[in-house]
Amino acid sequence: MKNKKENSTLLQIKNLKIEGFSDERWHKIIKGVNLELKRGEVLGLIGESGAGKSTLGLAAMGYTQPGCRITGGQINFDGVDLTKRTDSEKRKYWGNRMTYVAQSAAASFNPAHRLINQTTESTIRAGLKKQNEAFDEARALYDALNLPNPETIGERYPHQVSGGQLQRIMTAMAMSPNPDLIVFDEPTTALDVTTQVEVLAAMRDIVKTYGTAAIYITHDLSVVAQMADRIKVLRYGEEVEEAMTRKMLKSPKEDYTKSLWSVRSIQKPEKKSKDIILEVKNVDAFYGSFHVLKNINIKLPLGRTVALVGESGSGKSTVARVITGLLEPKIGSVKFKNRELPPSLKGRTKDQLQKIQMIYQMADVAMNPKQTVYDIISRPASFFAGLTGANLRKRVIELLEQIDLDESFIDRYPSELSGGQKQRICIARALAANPEVVICDEVTSALDQIVQEGILKLLGRLQKDLNLSYIFITHDIATVKAISDEVVVMNEGEVVEQGLKSEIFSPPHPEYTELLLSSVPEMDPDWLTDLLKARNY
Amino acid sequence: MHPVVKTVLERLGLGLATLFFVSIIIFSAIEMLPGDFGQAILGQAALPETVAAFRQELGLDKPAYIRYFDWALGAIQGDLGTSFSGRNASGADRSAEVVDKIAPRLWNTLFLASMAALIAVPLSLILGILTALYHNSFFDRSVNTATLTTISFPEFFVAYILILFFASLNQIFPSLANVDPDTNFGERIYRTALPAFTLTLVIVAHMMRMTRAAIINLLASPYIQMAKLSGASQTEIILKHALPNAWAPIATVIAFNLAYLVVGVVVVEVVFVYPGVGQLMVDAVRTRDIPVVQGCALIFAVTYILLNLIADIIGIVTNPRLLHPK
Structure with missing residues (x-):
């Protein structure tokens, strides 16, 4: 281990300002943020999309993405102001004294090289270790990260291991040069x-063992609660507040921070039918x-919500495809109001199609970017x-009002809408058909917490007003609690x-449900520790 | 069986099937050529009986499908039939085997193509990599403008310009690329220099721009940012992280251009009076020497299919998902 003076400041960011270029002009992304990190400390950065947390995290390494520039402030890393260094000078720090773990491990590994070569690439380049030595240490890291077959997994290519394994290998890659900051x-x-x-x-284990300082960026408070010593909340490129983790969770000062909890606070009383x-x-x-x-x-x-919960690959979206007729089942059938539906889309009548509508996860790609809101909603x-004619226009305006948007949206294109507004338009498009059953496939997964809350409340109100029945596909347990009657x-x-819902969420559970429910992070900094103890890791 | 071997065999099978269909098309297209060889050789004054006898001698009276199978079976064994030319009305027969006619010409064509390829392929790869490395710089723009300029002129124009500067004004290279089987190797290279340069100028732009585009396209990938953040220099990023993932599109374009070097060079051959397959084919069409036309067309088809097959295989073996399946 490197000789690290405990409690000395490793990183100090002062009044940092960053701008990004888009739509022909420069926009402020980070508007004067201060940040301090001691050696061996883990700082959580949280905020919604667009808060500037990733930009700030990268800036901590002295890196700005193409199209961004630093317009003011300092980034002092171990006494060196990185804003004043050239790229080739900063390269001596990157992959050596500071490393990065990206969100999508699958996209962040080069498909053309073996994992162990990528794990040790920067360590060997920086001349920290010889190849054999670096390989041996990488295998030890794989072992420490609980990867299966740590001796041989490095010989594989990125596409040959699972997403969770890749993410751990990327952590090994970040640890390999034994950096000061991740x-x-x-x-x-x-x-x-x-x-x-x-x-x-x-990740938590290895950061602790090596005494590495880390910045942990997420939008999920309950995750950051497990990882960070201190939490800083960002919004629109500015700091909202910062406090020690336990204090922040117990008594957040700002309303904005409190609102980040909000989706967890919706509780819908279940109703039988x-x-x-x-x-x-x-x-x-x-x-x-x-x-x-x-x-x-x-x-x-009728008039209720059934939540379909499961992990990726569990088949929940395939159920939606069978119900809508996009995929013909080999055996079995789908009955609507006690009458069997033709198995494939082609066999169904207009009336049958109309009664079952779908809303998708990615509102962005579910709408034609060349059509206006009017075109999108008026078509069904x-x-x-x-x-x-006039009747159609009247109906479109009525639908917009139902989703809490007004007439002024009618001529806009999807690119002029926010994420939440896009999803609302998709809801209006589904409603335009006067459906009785609406299948919602991960409709809130791509949205920020506060926006999620708005969409869930809207769906709840529409259900009451229009007596809709929902099949709600999600992997998020908090959402399930917020919206469902049955699970x-x-x-x-x-x-x-x-x-x-009450039966599913109260013990005893079948083994898998138990595993799934207990794996949902809670807003308690001891949750992970307790869970691991309970599971005997 | 390793899936890559399986895929390669599949492609090979598809290539053979393609070749079969192409051979049918070649044969039928030539069937449809206007005019009659017998009439053309014997002249308008020939008696119908003489023409009929002549046609019978050449086997032209048999039904088309039988002639196709005779030809195709022969071609598989390397026998492309006997040339029609060299015969005349008096019955003298100095006709040659098609293979013997094509072989020396094909050798010339391949020689010129290889020479052009040996200059053009490394040149365009290096220029492509350098322009990707310094994209949007002055160097990048100059190279792009220059290669686009050379590709925008017709080949014969490029050829005459080169002749003007390197053969007329400065007598560095000969303006005629007349070679024969006795020309020695060094002399051959010297005489084919100008046609090779012409071809190089014509094909570099395409390959270089594809190399550049394929690499730049990958520079936006998350793993390139990851490589940057692990301290890799720009050169290392391009050579080690982008290029290995860019071979498939590059190989396709190279194959396309190499095929062009073999099958599309007739204009350049004419300008430099170079005895290649292109000229032979044009002459054969003029004299209605059907077996030679068919032979040339078949060789062109094989070239295209073979080069594209190689590009496919390069695309497969440079894709780790196929080379190292789960």
Whole structure:
């Protein structure tokens, strides 16, 4: 281990200002932020998208993304002001004394090289270690990070290991030169909760063991609570507040910080219903020879919300494809109001199509960027309800009002809308068909917490007003608690458990539900420690 | 079997199938050429009986499909038939085997193509990498402008300009690239220098710009930012992190241009009076020497298919997802 003076300041950022170039002009991204980090300390940076947290994290390494520039302030790393250094001078720090762990490990590894070569590349380049020595140490790191087959996993290529493993290997890569500072940029955001637990535990351990200072960037408070000693909240490129982790969680000062908790505070009382509007019966489905769904049975009560929970690859979106007729089941059927629906989209009547509508995760790609809001919403309204001219326009305005937007939006293009507004337009498009069942596929996953809250409240109100029945597909347990009446837990193409929300969330649980529920991070800084103890790691 | 071997064999099979269809197209297209060889050789005054006998002798009276199979089976064994030319009305037969006619010409063509390729491919790769490294710089813009200029002129114009400067005004190279089988190697290189330069100027732009674009396209990838943040220099990023992932599109464009060097050089051959396959084919079409035309066309098809197959294989073996499956 390097000789590190405990408690001395490693990084000090003073009044940093960064601008980014877009739409033909410079915009302020970071508006005078101060930051201090001691050796061996972990600082959590949290905020919503656009808060400037990634820009600030990269700036801590003296790096700005193409199209960005530093317009003021200092970045003092161990006594050297990085803003005054050239790129070739900073390269001596990068991959040596400071390293970076990116959000998407899958995209951040070079597909052309073996993992161990990438893990040790910067260490060997910086001349810190000889190749054999660096390889041996990388294997030791793989072992410490609980990777399977630590001796041989490095011989693989990035596409040959899973996302969670890649994220851990990237942590090994960041640790390999034994740096003074690691910047973790949303390292677990793309992972499933059960994988996230392992990765968080591995990262926390290794940072502690080596006494490395870290900046941990995330939008998820409960994750940062496990990792950071101190938390700094950012908004619109400015600091909102900063405090020690426990203090911040217990008594946040600013309203904005409190609002970051908000989605967790929606609690919907569940309601039972006897009338079943939609039923998936004994469905088996395949992608080619791959068995995606195995004997799926799901009942959707009228005017209620059934949440479909599971990790990526569990088959929950495939259920939606079967219900909508995009994928024909091999065995089994879908019944709507006790009448069997034709298995494929082509066989269904206009009326049957109209009754089941879908809303997608990525509002961006679910809308044609060349169409105005009017074009997008009016198309199903004229196709299904046969409206034209002034009536059609009236209906579009009515739909906009239902989603809390006004007439002024009618001529806008999707690129002129915010993420939350885009998702609202997608909701309006689904409503335009006068559906009875709406399938929501991860509709809030790409949105910030506060925006999520707004969308969930809107969906709740629409359900009441229009007596809609929802199938709500999500991997996020907080969302499930906020919106559902009933819950279906899925794993590897099978239904693990199904029942009222209160039943699913209270023990005893089947093994998988237990694993899933216990893996959801809680707003308690001791949660990870306790969980690992309970699981006997 | 390793999936890469399987994919390569699949591509090979597809290549052979393509060749089969192309051979049918070549044969049918030539069937449709206007005019009759017998009539053309024997003259308008020939008696219908004489023409019919002549056609029978050449096997032209048989149905088309039988002639196709005779030809195709022969071609597989390396026999492209006997040239029609060298015969005349008096019945004298000094006709040659098509293979013997094509072989020396093909050798010349391949020699010129290889020479142009040996200059052009490394040149465009190096220029492509350098322009990617210094993209949007003055150097980048100059190279782009220069290569675009040379590709924008017709080949014969480029050829005459080179002749003007390097053969007429300064007598460095000969303006005629007349070689024969007795020309020695050094002399051959000297005489084919100007046509090779002409071809180089014509094909560099395409390959260089694709190399540049493929690399720059990858520079926006997250793993390039990762490489930067691990302290890699710009040169290292381009050579070690971008280039290995850029071979597939580059190889495709190189194959395309190399194929052009073999099948598209007839204009350059004419300007420099170079005895290549292109000229031979044009002459054969003029004299309705069907077996020679068919032979040349078949060789061109094989060249195209083979080079594209090689590009495909390069694309496969440089893709770790295919080379190292899960």
